Amino acid sequence: MEGILFVLLSVLALGGGLWVLLRRSPVDSALGLLTTMVAIAGHYMLLDAPFLAAVQLIVYGGAVIILFLFVIMLLNLRQDRLRARRLAAGRWVYALAGVAVLFCLAGIFLAGGTSGAVDAGPSGTVEAFGEALFRRWVYPFELTSVLLLAALVGAVALTRHAAPKAEDKA
């Protein structure tokens, strides 16, 4: 049962990833990414981590990809207007970057797999997850939130229109 589900979810996740790369329409790509994210949520459920699965759905499914779609629709990117762009000059850089990532991943797997991963406890329930996050890993957690705050402030500062001057208001 679990084996079948694992294969099914993996096919969905990888297929979604390929769909992102191969489709020309940006909305299709976003939906492919959604498929991958949902499939990974399913993987978390199989790994007995319901909290991660729910958060995966809420954050990636419910927020991130929805915002991608929002931006795509806002800019009205349609496939008939998008020219196929050739990655002429940077082609080799991209290829090298891809190979480098593959090497890193292979290195991690060869060096002992995922044994260094955070163990959330006996199971990935909300309680176990909260214990791990807010006791053992509380400082990294807080630092991450500071990082996110910095990104947020930066985004607001970049997108904010210049404040209207006093004489403009009249």
Added chain:
Amino acid sequence: MLTLILISLAKVVAILLVIILPLATLLTWVERKQSAVMQDRLGANRADILGLRVWGLFNIIADGIKSFSKEDWVPPFANRFLFNIAPFVGLFAAMVTFAVIPFGPPIHIAGQEIALQVADLNVGFLYILAFGSMGVYSVVLAGWSSNNKYAQLGAMRGISQMISYEVVLGLALVGVVLVHGSVRLPDIVAGQGEHWFGWIPKWGVFTQPLAFLLFLPAAIAETKRVPFDIPEGESEIIGYNLEYSGAKFALFLLGEFIEIVVLSALLATLFFGGWQVPWLADSGFVFGNGATVEMAPLVVTVLRIASFLLKVVFFCWLQLLIRWTLPRFRFDHLLRLGWREMLPLALLNVVVTAFVMLS
């Protein structure tokens, strides 16, 4: 294993056939009738079978036959696949939310304890948020795949509205979770069975009044109904479902009514004690002055399930009342209400609740 699966299946079928679908289809008639009463009209009363009219109840059947026999039109240039699945996405997201709602106390049959809840998930309320946020895709896909400017405008309005109010929705629920110290819905319902001074039930609406006042409008905003029907706004842009016709349009409507039922069940569960009846313990009524009324366990169980259903029906009625009373928001007002007024209040509620729980 097999019996477990059979029991779960039985629960799913029971919930679908006893609670969700009858209530949702009945609501299509109640909405027409209630709006008629509120506007001093007669309302739907023409459909008859052999001269029998029963207050226009047969209009439900007439509506069904009508919508399913209409032409199912897919506009040219539309993305057929997405256009076809969009209404089902909404329906699915609304229905699966019901899986974590306990609609009665655990019952004992043949020495086995059966929880009257399809899935007792450890992540209870996060599951509700997760699938609540999946509902946005129905609007997005419908609007985008129609290849129509107005539908797309509706979809974009839908995204910004639902994303904004989801934040408030989640934060309001955090207060409730803090009070009960658990994200499992059965724990939250059990916690609401206690009383202050033996008389006042510790319902969520009393322990978390601000959360309730924030949750109700935010949740109505998620159902996209008046006064939050900006994604549809039929007098301005007709909305994300503009190109739909026949059965698929009916599915959008059905999905909306199912959302009403699910929202009512959520309100009952989180803020009005779920299946709890005030002063009713396992052995019967126990009042604050020490008086007791003994009751058989079966009667207690039936009373509790009936109380849950009654609360659900009440909140369905309340939502229809709100829908036919208030006018539509203006879009900038809607976003300002969500981000500038409700969000700070929700954050304040979380902080104050946390301090009270700590002290």
